[in-house]
Amino acid sequence: xxxxxxxxxxxxxxxxxxxxxxxxxxxxxxxxxxxxxxxxxxxxxxxxxxxxxxxxxxxxxxxxxxxxxxxxxxxxxxxxxxxxxxxxxxxxxxxxxxxxxxxxxxxxxxxxxxxxxxxxxxxxxxxxxxxxxxxxxxxxxxxxxxxxxxxxxxxxxxxxxxxxxxxxxxxxxxxxxxxxxxxxxxxxxxxxxxxxxxxxxxxxxxxxxxxxxxxxxxxxxxxxxxxxxxxxxxxxxxxxxxxxxxxxxxxxxxxxxxxxxxxxxxxxxxxxxxxxxxxxxxxxxxxxxxxxxxxxxxxxxxxxxxxxxxxxxxxxxxxxxxxxxxxxxxxxxxxxxxxxxxxxxxxxxxxxxxxxxxxxxxxxxxxxxxxxxxxxxxxxxxxxxxxxxxxxxxxxxxxxxxxxxxxxxxxxxxxxxxxxxxxxxxxxxxxxxxxxxxxxxxxxxxxxxxxxxxxxxxxxxxxxxxxxxxxxxxxxxxxxxxxxxxxxxxxxxxxxxxxxxxxxxxxxxxxxxxxxxxxxxxxxxxxxxxxxxxxxxxxxxxxxxxxxxxxxxxxxxxxxxxxxxxxxxxxxxxxxxxxxxxxxxxxxxxxxxxxx
RNA sequence: GGUCCCGUAGCUCAGCUGGAUAGAGCAACUGCCUUCUAAGCAGUAGGUCUUUGGUUCGAAUCCAAACGGGAUCACCA
Numbered sequence: 307x308x309x310x311x312x313x314x315x316x317x318x319x320x321x322x323x324x325x326x327x328x329x330x331x332x333x334x335x336x337x338x339x340x341x342x343x344x345x346x347x348x349x350x351x352x353x354x355x356x357x358x359x360x361x362x363x364x365x366x367x368x369x370x371x372x373x374x375x376x377x378x379x380x381x382x383x384x385x386x387x388x389x390x391x392x393x394x395x396x397x398x399x400x401x402x403x404x405x406x407x408x409x410x411x412x413x414x415x416x417x418x419x420x421x422x423x424x425x426x427x428x429x430x431x432x433x434x435x436x437x438x439x440x441x442x443x444x445x446x447x448x449x450x451x452x453x454x455x456x457x458x459x460x461x462x463x464x465x466x467x468x469x470x471x472x473x474x475x476x477x478x479x480x481x482x483x484x485x486x487x488x489x490x491x492x493x494x495x496x497x498x499x500x501x502x503x504x505x506x507x508x509x510x511x512x513x514x515x516x517x518x519x520x521x522x523x524x525x526x527x528x529x530x531x532x533x534x535x536x537x538x539x540x541x542x543x544x545x546x547x548x549x550x551x552x553x554x555x556x557x558x559x560x561x562x563x564x565x566x567x568x569x570x571x572x573x574x575x576x577x578x579x580x581x582x583x584x585x586x587x588x589x590x591x592x593x594x595x596x597x598x599x600x601x602x603x604x605x606x607x608x609x610x611x612x613x614x615x616x617x618x619x620x621x622x623x624x625x626x627x628x629x630x631x632x633x634x635x636x637x638x639x640x641x642x643x644x645x646x647x648x649x650x651x652x653x654x655x656x657x658x659x660x661x662x663x664x665x666x667x668x669x670x671x672x673x674x675x676x677x678x679x680x681x682x683x684x685x686x687x688x689x690x691x692x693x694x695x696x697x698x699x700x701x702x703x704x705x706x707x708x709x710x711x712x713x714x715x716x717x718x719x720x721x722x723x724x725x726x727x728x729x730x731x732x733x734x735x736x737x738x739x740x741x742x743x744x745x746x747x748x749x750x751x752x753x754x755x756x757x758x759x760x761x762x763x764x765x766x767x768x769x770x771x772x773x774x775x776x777x778x779x780x781x782x783x784x785x786x787x788x789x790x791x792x793x794x795x796x797x798x799x800x801x802x803x804x805x806x807x808x809x810x811x812x813x814x815x816x817x818x819x820x821x822x823x824x825x826x827x828x829x830x831x832x833x834x835x836x837x838x839x840x841x842x843x844x845x846x847x848x849x850x851x852x853x854x855x856x857x858x859x860x861x862x863x864x865x866x867x868x869x870x871x872x873x874x875x876x877x878x879x880x881x882x883x884x885x886x887x888x889x890x891x892x893x894x895x896x897x898x899x900x901x902x
Numbered sequence: 903g904g905u906c907c908c909g910u911a912g913c914u915c916a917g918c919u920g921g922a923u924a925g926a927g928c929a930a931c932u933g934c935c936u937u938c939u940a941a942g943c944a945g946u947a948g949g950u951c952u953u954u955g956g957u958u959c960g961a962a963u964c965c966a967a968a969c970g971g972g973a974u975c976a977c978c979a
Contacts, residue, residue, distance in 0.1 A: 342922065344922080350921090350922085352922090354959060357959075364959080390921085390922090390959080390960090391921080472978085473979085474979080586979090611977090613977060623975095624975080629977085630977040631977060632977080636976090636979085637979050663972095663974090664974070665974090665979095666905095666907075666973075667905080667974050667975065668974090668979095670905095691907085693972085693973090694972085696972095726941070730939095732939070748941095759915075760914090761915085764908065764915090765907090765908070765971090765972070765973095766915085775914090775927080775928065777927080777928080777941060777942090778928060779915080779916095779926065779927040779928085780941085785941085786939075786941045786942075787941095789939070789941090790938085790939050792939095793939055794938060794939095846915095849916095849926080850916095856942055856943065857942095857943070857944090859942080859943085860934090860940095860943040860944080861943080863938070864938055865938055902939085902941080
């Protein structure tokens with residue numbers, strides 16, 4: 307699309323210069339839009355924008371530019387002006403050339419490399435409970451953003467900062483100790499992360515009963531929460547952990563080990579991976595030297611009690627603590643330190659944090675701090691902030707048991723895919739392992755697409771009662787389109803037909819032209835998605851591709867086309883569509899099956 | 903209360919760098935499988951784009967305010 311469209315634009319530019327006798331610098335960039343179906347033409351130029359510059363009415367302008375193009379631009383066959391809109395019809399030969407260039411290109415292997423490295427931090431789980439639906443959105447977003455940027459030519463590093471320490475882990479540990487430490491994931495047959503999560507929930511139950519007891523004896527609720535024996539134990543355990551108590555560290559390692567084993571299985575099933583793991587137990591001490599540096603340079607200041615702050619009132623924010631009065635770190639201290647560590651290790655040009663929007667403020671502050679500290683990497687920082695996944699009952703709350711567990715959801719969707727597949731009964735000749743692989747691909751694809759097609763920054767709704775759809779705007783329907791295309795190319799190979807797009811028939815059916823024009827947009831869509839950090843852009847484009855292909859498929863017969871040339875062309879068009887669908891699927895982490 | 907995000911069809915979402923009659927899917931209703939995969943296609947119906955002002959030749963899109971929903975404002979992470 308690039309060549310044809312930009313060529314026309316540059317001619318329009320010249321036309322305006324020649325018509326209005328204006329300096330070419332006075333013109334901003336010309337952009338065209340696709341002509342609406344109700345009108346004749348391929349591209350439309352909106353002429354109102356030039357009325358002031360040229361001192362003429364839009365109709366006149368349209369006619370004059372149209373006339374100029376007809377004479378000077380070899381791509382234009384005809385034009386018409388409706389109100390202020392100049393509709394341009396492109397010659398079939400120009401379209402043909404454009405389509406053939408596209409047929410030659412191998413753009414779906416990825417865009418040319420850009421010597422820029424981007425580090426993407428995502429997932430970042432707590433090690434005290436299993437992953438839930440919210441984590442799925444985070445993981446799929448982070449993974450597909452990484453794939454998207456890789457595809458766009460960047461050097462991408464995927465990092466996971468595991469939150470493996472803190473009071474929440476101590477809670478699981480305390481509850482486990484209270485239970486007598488008799489069972490293990492092995493003995494109970496539970497997945498490690500679910501096993502530890504069970505004790506985290508148990509802690510809360512013990513706490514509740516102890517608080518109730520204290521309240522009955524006249525203690526206020528707030529105080530009771532603090533004074534409950536398990537609360538005290540958890541706090542003491544955190545201190546013991548920090549002072550390196552052998553026993554506590556031992557239990558901590560054991561329990562985290564169980565969780566990691568569970569996470570590993572879940573990550574594998576989700577199809578996400580990481581190049582680098584950071585652990586907060588290593589990084590939580592970092593950042594203090596940077597605070598010292600900032601104090602010396604005057605970016606931070608110290609209050610009488612010894613606490614260290616940054617004043618962001620000039621930025622429209624308030625004062626923010628960066629070091630406690632006792633000299634210990636807070637959350638943001640660690641993040642400063644971790645940012646330094648990442649840069650030291652990877653020298654990345656950009657750094658993206660895939661973190662929920664409840665931390666918007668935190669990242670605004672963090673980025674301000676790093677900028678004020680004069681860090682070279684500060685301009686490349688970006689918070690990919692995504693909205694929560696809501697249930698019809700409202701927010702997910704682990705304590706109220708209203709979470710949708712990631713492992714369970716994946717099981718359910720794979721199962722739904724299985725039921726549907728056997729209902730349709732098309733794959734009777736599949737081996738058992740092929741079948742299971744297909745169910746997995748369909749179930750996981752459905753969840754991924756469901757979560758990725760929505761603009762990341764928006765909150766979204768998930769209704770666990772109705773399982774994720776398999777008809778309509780879903781991964782399943784897209785995967786189906788791909789399977790269909792694969793069937794076409796199998797048959798074409800059998801018949802010894804050429805799969806490459808090497809020739810374009812003189813006249814194209816509407817559905818063919820629409821599909822081709824849409825496929826041409828692929829590169830610019832990838833660029834748009836990567837500059838906006840939005841896999842949703844890819845997902846929506848992918849769906850449109852699938853829809854247009856299906857429409858073409860339903861309207862035109864491929865192997866029964868009137869001429870051999872048309873058969874060849876339609877086969878090649880199908881193959882191309884399949885390539886684009888697969889490329890989008892790869893970016894989204896959705897596998898496209900050959901048969902289903 | 904301050905700050906930030908969101909508000910489009912009954913439901914879930916596109917469209918938002920201003921352009922012609924606002925698009926999909928689900929749900930409802932009609933058609934289409936003796937011919938390449940009907941998990942599909944074609945159609946009907948469904949809209950004061952939360953409201954009110956402003957900017958503009960032109961606003962779902964930009965600006966302001968109001969209303970509604972959410973997040974956040976800890977020496978928690």
